[in-house]
Amino acid sequence: MTHPSDQRAYFFKIDTTIKKIRNALQKRFNEAGFDLTVDQWVLMDHVARNPGISQNTLSELTTKDAPTVTRIIDLLTKKKLVERRMAEDDRRKFLIHLTDIGDQKYNEILPLVIEIRRRGWGDLSEEDYQHFVRIMDSIYRNFNE
Secondary structure, three states, rough: OOOOOOOHHHHHHHHHHHHHHHHHHHHHHHOOOOOOOOHHHHHHHHHOOOOOOOOOHHHHHHHOOOOHHHHHHHHHHHHHOEEEEOOOOOOOOEEEOOOOHHHHHHHHHHHHHHHHHHHHHHHHHHHHHHHHHHHHHHHHHHOOO
């Protein structure tokens, strides 16, 4: 029996949409003169919402491997946007925080990110959003089983 997904490359649709969003966001960052990549922004966003997050947790949340996260944190550290602080309970573990400069930059960039999100969402409704999240969560779970 044929399943509806057999002939539909839904993953391609997801991938091309993500690329389109990333390109639009990077273009806005460049136009605004922000010396930041989308991947750097993603990590900063997670750190801003989870101060003191570990690099391992950042890897899990962003689905990036540990060396990639380390490299991005190194770049953000050089830009003085984040800092590593030793965990009080485990001296081998570092927790990531935004610096004052990073916090300022984050708040400067966030309106552009919101603008892109709104542009992409267009006139879709809250109900559309709930369906979208349910479907994406379902696909995600199917690959975790």
